[in-house]
Amino acid sequence: MEFPADLVHAGANVEYKRPVLSVLKIITTTLVQMSNIVSIDLLAAATNPLYFQQLVTTNASNPTTIELLAYNNTFATDVLGSNATARQLYNLPWQAFHEMGTYNKPTNSIYVTSNWNGSSDNPINVTVIDLGNNYSISSTGYADLAEANGGTNWYPPGFQAGNGTYPPRLLFCDEGDFYNYSKLVSVDPVTGESEVVVSSFLGRNFSSVNDVRQHPVTGDIWFTDAQYGFFQNFRPVPTIPNQVYRFSPTTGEIQVVADGFDQSNGLEFSPDLKILYVTDTGAQHFSPNQSRPATIYAFDIIEEKTLANRRTFAYADNGFPDGIHTDLDGNVWAGCGDGLHVWNPEGILLGKIWVGVTSNNFAFLPGAVMVFSNAQLWIVEGIKAVGREICRDFGVCQDGQTY
Numbered sequence: 001m002e003f004p005a006d007l008v009h010a011g012a013n014v015e016y017k018r019p020v021l022s023v024l025k026i027i028t029t030t031l032v033q034m035s036n037i038v039s040i041d042l043l044a045a046a047t048n049p050l051y052f053q054q055l056v057t058t059n060a061s062n063p064t065t066i067e068l069l070a071y072n073n074t075f076a077t078d079v080l081g082s083n084a085t086a087r088q089l090y091n092l093p094w095q096a097f098h099e100m101g102t103y104n105k106p107t108n109s110i111y112v113t114s115n116w117n118g119s120s121d122n123p124i125n126v127t128v129i130d131l132g133n134n135y136s137i138s139s140t141g142y143a144d145l146a147e148a149n150g151g152t153n154w155y156p157p158g159f160q161a162g163n164g165t166y167p168p169r170l171l172f173c174d175e176g177d178f179y180n181y182s183k184l185v186s187v188d189p190v191t192g193e194s195e196v197v198v199s200s201f202l203g204r205n206f207s208s209v210n211d212v213r214q215h216p217v218t219g220d221i222w223f224t225d226a227q228y229g230f231f232q233n234f235r236p237v238p239t240i241p242n243q244v245y246r247f248s249p250t251t252g253e254i255q256v257v258a259d260g261f262d263q264s265n266g267l268e269f270s271p272d273l274k275i276l277y278v279t280d281t282g283a284q285h286f287s288p289n290q291s292r293p294a295t296i297y298a299f300d301i302i303e304e305k306t307l308a309n310r311r312t313f314a315y316a317d318n319g320f321p322d323g324i325h326t327d328l329d330g331n332v333w334a335g336c337g338d339g340l341h342v343w344n345p346e347g348i349l350l351g352k353i354w355v356g357v358t359s360n361n362f363a364f365l366p367g368a369v370m371v372f373s374n375a376q377l378w379i380v381e382g383i384k385a386v387g388r389e390i391c392r393d394f395g396v397c398q399d400g401q402t403y
Contacts, residue, residue, distance in 0.1 A: 037068045037076045037084070040351075059338075059356020063376050064088055067354040072344075075351030079331060079342055081384035086353070089135050090377040096127040096139065097372035099211075099323060100151040101363030102170055103393045104189050108132045110363050111170055111189065113148040114139070115374050116232050120177060124148050128189075129377070131365070137377075142172075142187045144194040146180040147234060149173045150211030150266070150323070150361075153393055154186050154197075157219060157250045168393075171197065171221070175208035175229040178236065182206040184223065184247075197221070198247050201254055207238040211266045211323065216392060216403035217273065218304050221247045222257070224264040224278065231286050244278055246305065257307045262293045266324035266334065266361075269301075270345075271388045276301055277313060277332055279321040294320035296334060296343075314347045323361030323372075327385040328398065333369075335359035340371055353380055364389070366396045 038055070045051040059065055066086040070076045090097070095115035102111050110129040117124075124147045125139045154171035169186045176182035183199035183206075198221070199205065208229035213222050224244050229235025244258040244267065258264070262282025269276055275298050282293035296314045299307035314321070319337015326332055330345035340353040340362055355373050363370045364387025371378040391397035 037070050037080060037351075039073075039076075040069055040071045042071065056354060056356065063355060063357045063373065064091060065356060066339075066371075066378055066380075067352075068380070069352040069354050070350070071352070072348065072350045074344070075342065078329065079327075079350060079383070079385050080380070081382065083382035084380055085382055086378065086380045088376060088378050090137070090375075092375050095374035096125075096137065097377045098124075098374055099149050099361045099372070100126075100172070101323070101361050101370065101372060102151050102153055103131075103363065103365070104153070104168070104170060105393065105395070107189050109189070110365075110370065111151065112361075112363075112372060113151070113172070115360075116147065116234070118232075120234055123177075124175075129370075135377075135379075142185070142192060142194045144196055145172055145174050145185050145187065146177045147175040147229065148185075149175050149208070149228075152212050152214055153389070155214060155219065156186070171212055171214065173209040173212050173223065175210075175235065176205075177229070177234045182209050182225075182229065182235070184209060184212060184221065197249060198254065201240065201245065201256070204240050207240060207242065208235055210264070213267055213269060215269070215273070215304065219249065220304075221249060222267060222269075222276065223247070224267050226263040226265055226281070227285075228263070231284075244276075244307070255305070257305075258299060258310065260310075266322055268324045268326055268332070269388065270326055271328050271330055273304070274301055275299065276307060277324055277326070279324050279334060281320040281322055283320040294336075296321050296324065296332065296347075298347075312347075314341075314343045314349070316341060317349075319358055322359075325362070325364060326388045327364070328388060328401075329385065331385065333362065335361045335372070339373070340369070353378075366390055366394055 098115040099113045112127040128138045130136045150173040154169045172185045181199045184197040186195045206225040207227045210224045210226045227238045242261045242264045243256045247254045261280045265281040266279040280293040280295045294316045298313040300309040316336045321334035324334045332343045339355040342350045357373045359373045368381045391401045
């Protein structure tokens with residue numbers, strides 16, 4: 001795993017080690033931007049195709065600008081609030097901030113997977129963001145983990161979140177490669193110990209497991225499978241459909257709960273655990289094609305085990321919805337082609353955290369959200385919205401909240 005010597009990050013202190021795992025540590029200096037919320041005139045946008053081009057310019061050549069765009073008044077008042085500020089933390093010469101974005105309390109760090117760089121000699125690494133050390137970052141890898149993508153916190157069978165018996169582990173979606181099965185891998189980030197949790201559907205291997213959530217009540221693991229390892233030329237031709245699975249780590253029971261996707265990708269529960277949202281990123285195969293799905297679907301969860309009543313929840317106007325999370329008000333957030341998009345529970349677009357380049361995923365912190373756009377890391381602080389998993393993972397809970 002090699003890293004560039006010329007870091008695009010002023011004043012970076014770099015410590016590079018290579019025992020079993022490669023480690024790169026960078027101390028951050030931040031670009032602070034006091035952000036105003038820009039109101040969108042939807043009637044003007046409905047009749048003028050050039051409206052948005054006049055409002056914000058493309059950011060692809062120099063991604064250092066972040067804008068807060070309100071498509072609905074509630075985005076400013078209820079989602080962001082009046083104290084929101086935005087800044088860029090990093091602009092690196094490699095794509096360290098791609099997927100996952102999971103908090104681990106014992107290390108007080110956020111874990112992000114990097115983007116595939118086109119070579120099996122330089123596999124996908126894990127970027128560790130230290131919240132207690134001015135957002136300094138390090139890069140590492142783990143045994144049993146070939147090509148990591150999405151992930152979540154992993155509470156093994158018998159563990160009750162918050163009882164202090166032992167810390168939660170991380171659960172990675174491992175896309176696999178030509179030599180390793182695609183699988184879900186549990187990792188203790190303190191010791192580096194890893195364990196394969198599931199690697200097949202009753203003997204048939206997955207294509208490239210993509211994203212995962214653990215049900216906070218039943219402990220079952222819900223995850224998606226797509227074909228991006230094949231599209232990126234590090235996995236064989238797929239032999240199983242793109243589907244959504246539910247796996248019981250207690251009994252080994254595994255079930256296909258939804259199919260019919262072009263590319264099933266991100267997934268997330270509503271805060272009341274009654275709805276499962278699944279993104280379809282079929283607009284991206286070997287290359288982009290915006291005539292294919294860039295859609296979020298909603299399903300009713302039946303008796304905590306199966307899905308029913310599939311319906312279209314939202315369609316992204318830019319790129320495709322990738323990583324997805326909900327907040328306690330039931331709003332749905334997704335990383336899309338120009339930043340984060342936020343919809344209310346009825347599927348109405350409320351606003352965007354606009355960075356002008358693709359955001360594949362993001363992470364809620366208490367009072368903040370981190371935005372991953374591959375080479376760039378951004379943060380919006382002072383927000384009112386509270387991520388669904390903040391209580392369980394950070395221990396910062398609302399009155400009466402248990403998960």
